[in-house]
Amino acid sequence: MKDWKLLFTPNLLIKKRNVHIIMKNKPFDLIDINSKIIIGIFINVLGIILSTIIPIAVKNFIDINSREKINFEWSYVILILLFLQALLSSIGTYIITREGDKQVANIRLKIKKHLLDLPTSFFDNNNSGEISSRVINDTTSLRTFLTLHIPQMVNGVIAISVSLIILFLLDWKLALILCLIFPLDALITFPIGKTHRKIANQTQNIVSKLIGLTSENLSHIRTIKLNNAESNVYNKFKLEIGKLYELSVSSDKVFAITQPIQRLFAIGLIIVVILYGGVRVSQGTLTTGTLISFMIYFLQLIGPINSVADFYNNYMRAKGSTEKIHSILNTRIENDNLANLNIKYISKPYSLTLKDATFAYNNHEILKNINMSINAGEKIAIVGATGSGKSTIINLITRLYPLKKGMLSLNQIDASEIKLDDWRSLFGVVSQENTIFTGSVLDNLTFGLDYKPSEEKIQEALRVANLHIDIERLPNGVHTQIGERGLKLSGGQRQRLQIARAYLKDADILILDEATSSLDSNTEKIITDNFKKLMSDKTIISIAHRLSTIVDADRIYFIENKKIKDFGTHFELMERVPEYKRFVEEQIIKTEKDVQVI
Numbered sequence: 001m002k003d004w005k006l007l008f009t010p011n012l013l014i015k016k017r018n019v020h021i022i023m024k025n026k027p028f029d030l031i032d033i034n035s036k037i038i039i040g041i042f043i044n045v046l047g048i049i050l051s052t053i054i055p056i057a058v059k060n061f062i063d064i065n066s067r068e069k070i071n072f073e074w075s076y077v078i079l080i081l082l083f084l085q086a087l088l089s090s091i092g093t094y095i096i097t098r099e100g101d102k103q104v105a106n107i108r109l110k111i112k113k114h115l116l117d118l119p120t121s122f123f124d125n126n127n128s129g130e131i132s133s134r135v136i137n138d139t140t141s142l143r144t145f146l147t148l149h150i151p152q153m154v155n156g157v158i159a160i161s162v163s164l165i166i167l168f169l170l171d172w173k174l175a176l177i178l179c180l181i182f183p184l185d186a187l188i189t190f191p192i193g194k195t196h197r198k199i200a201n202q203t204q205n206i207v208s209k210l211i212g213l214t215s216e217n218l219s220h221i222r223t224i225k226l227n228n229a230e231s232n233v234y235n236k237f238k239l240e241i242g243k244l245y246e247l248s249v250s251s252d253k254v255f256a257i258t259q260p261i262q263r264l265f266a267i268g269l270i271i272v273v274i275l276y277g278g279v280r281v282s283q284g285t286l287t288t289g290t291l292i293s294f295m296i297y298f299l300q301l302i303g304p305i306n307s308v309a310d311f312y313n314n315y316m317r318a319k320g321s322t323e324k325i326h327s328i329l330n331t332r333i334e335n336d337n338l339a340n341l342n343i344k345y346i347s348k349p350y351s352l353t354l355k356d357a358t359f360a361y362n363n364h365e366i367l368k369n370i371n372m373s374i375n376a377g378e379k380i381a382i383v384g385a386t387g388s389g390k391s392t393i394i395n396l397i398t399r400l401y402p403l404k405k406g407m408l409s410l411n412q413i414d415a416s417e418i419k420l421d422d423w424r425s426l427f428g429v430v431s432q433e434n435t436i437f438t439g440s441v442l443d444n445l446t447f448g449l450d451y452k453p454s455e456e457k458i459q460e461a462l463r464v465a466n467l468h469i470d471i472e473r474l475p476n477g478v479h480t481q482i483g484e485r486g487l488k489l490s491g492g493q494r495q496r497l498q499i500a501r502a503y504l505k506d507a508d509i510l511i512l513d514e515a516t517s518s519l520d521s522n523t524e525k526i527i528t529d530n531f532k533k534l535m536s537d538k539t540i541i542s543i544a545h546r547l548s549t550i551v552d553a554d555r556i557y558f559i560e561n562k563k564i565k566d567f568g569t570h571f572e573l574m575e576r577v578p579e580y581k582r583f584v585e586e587q588i589i590k591t592e593k594d595v596q597v598i
């Protein structure tokens with residue numbers, strides 16, 4: 001939280017920093033009508049006022065020139081007014097859009113920051129692609145509201161008011177006819193507004209879902225191909241596209257009906273004005289110039305009238321986007337509020353304890369009354385059947401998920417009192433998942449490091465992970481780009497890259513969750529020997545099915561039926577716990593074909 005660095009002036013963020021705990025869903029909770037926006041709108045309004053004078057200048061030009069020889073004076077005025085109006089409008093619009101871009105960038109940064117701080121469980125229940133598209137689409141719709149709809153509404157109100165005053169002063173009867181446009185426009189705009197909003201909202205939801213689906217599909221393209229699941233994936237996509245198509249057709253129908261009616265009303269009114277005005281001109285009660293200026297006002301006002309009439313709908317749309325953004329921002333971040341103890345105040349050596357720890361994913365209990373005590377420098381193994389909760393214990397120890405009951409502590413200090421960032425700096429984790437990012441080998445090695453490792457240190461890390469030869473063979477060494485999620489590397493290379501990264505982190509506790517499962521036993525032995533030589537002082541917690549990892553452990557925790565069935569060395573457990581013996585025989589022998597060791 002402390003080093004929340006922004007590219008932009010942070011006033012918006014500072015003001016709204018704790019917004020996630022306040023339920024607010026109005027667009028103005030996120031966007032800020034600040035002095036820049038007001039100045040921009042003011043400049044635009046000046047332009048609009050100038051534009052309302054143009055028809056009068058036209059009227060004067062026509063009325064003067066109809067009687068005497070051609071006088072160009074008013075045409076210069078018209079040209080100057082047109083130029084000034086364009087200039088003011090472009091300056092005002094630039095100020096507003098620039099400020100809008102800044103605010104949207106800040107909102108996006110704020111959402112990104114918040115997303116990064118959300119608990120892991122949030123991502124279990126939300127599709128990442130959908131969230132990403134939401135961040136882009138909903139913020140874009142807020143930008144449009146701030147930079148387009150609000151200025152257009154203000155300009156519209158001013159343009160309409162000033163023009164109406166002028167029109168009534170010029171000829172109140174003709175002005176009254178023109179005023180018919182308001183009820184006629186409202187007759188269409190208001191009834192369709194709700195339908196239109198509903199369609200727009202549903203469309204946005206489906207588009208987000210489609211983007212989510214597409215990004216997930218593309219990242220699993222190999223699996224799709226290998227499972228011949230192309231048609232399956234295509235059909236799923238087609239279903240969503242079908243829904244989108246239906247919605248687009250509904251929207252097309254609404255526009256197909258309403259737009260011609262709106263145009264019909266407008267043309268009808270113009271004709272009425274021309275007919276009535278024409279008669280008045282021929283009667284000599286109205287000048288040609290006044291009639292033409294009325295026509296110009298009318299044409300000038302159509303846009304502003306529609307903007308004002310549509311403002312409510314646009315507001316509601318922006319409100320919808322705000323609600324969706326707030327559904328992210330209102331989700332509580334990982335509870336780091338109470339924890340302010342800095343790890344540097346806890347002196348080493350570190351011993352880690354789980355006491356009566358109980359945990360459930362979405363009320364589904366996985367672990368019950370887990371007790372573990374891990375001292376500095378110990379080599380610990382967690383063993384159990386697949387799905388028994390081994391990785392979940394790691395998730396609890398690293399505070400990716402909070403305990404439901406019980407206590408996690410470091411040197412007897414409750415983990416919840418220690419700052420989360422500091423806590424996680426205790427661990428170097430090599431997991432069974434692919435945790436490689438798009439970028440170079442070096443980018444991945446130094447990912448999240450709080451220091452810049454020397455060239456020698458990097459080479460040392462590569463050697464520890466037995467990856468140095470592989471990297472030497474790459475065209476640009478550590479600078480080689482390794483593709484999305486490191487897909488240009490082999491599974492074993494990716495795993496060794498994770499090991500080298502964890503080594504560079506130089507954390508006190510190394511967690512190896514099936515860290516060598518993709519490696520051959522020779523490579524695994526080289527790495528294990530390197531660990532023994534270079535990391536003998538580190539605490540190591542391993543989850544492994546391989547006997548070689550388990551037999552060497554100082555202590556093995558055997559998990560069964562949500563609990564720790566027993567703990568001890570491999571040979572103690574083999575003697576004492578028949579379930580462990582059976583497990584080793586069934587699970588490990590299968591993997592190792594290593595019966596003779598037992």
Ligand SMILES: Nc1ncnc2c1ncn2[C@@H]1O[C@H](COP(=O)(O)OP(=O)(O)OP(=O)(O)O)[C@@H](O)[C@H]1O
Nearest residue numbers: 124361362366384385386387388389390391392393
């Ligand atoms: N994010 C999650 N949300 C809901 N349930 C989960 C989640 N992660 C794991 N589980 C469930 O929790 C149980 C324990 O999973 P865990 O990954 O801890 O097992 P494990 O012992 O590490 O398994 P393996 O040896 O197969 O890796 C499983 O039943 C799994 O389905």
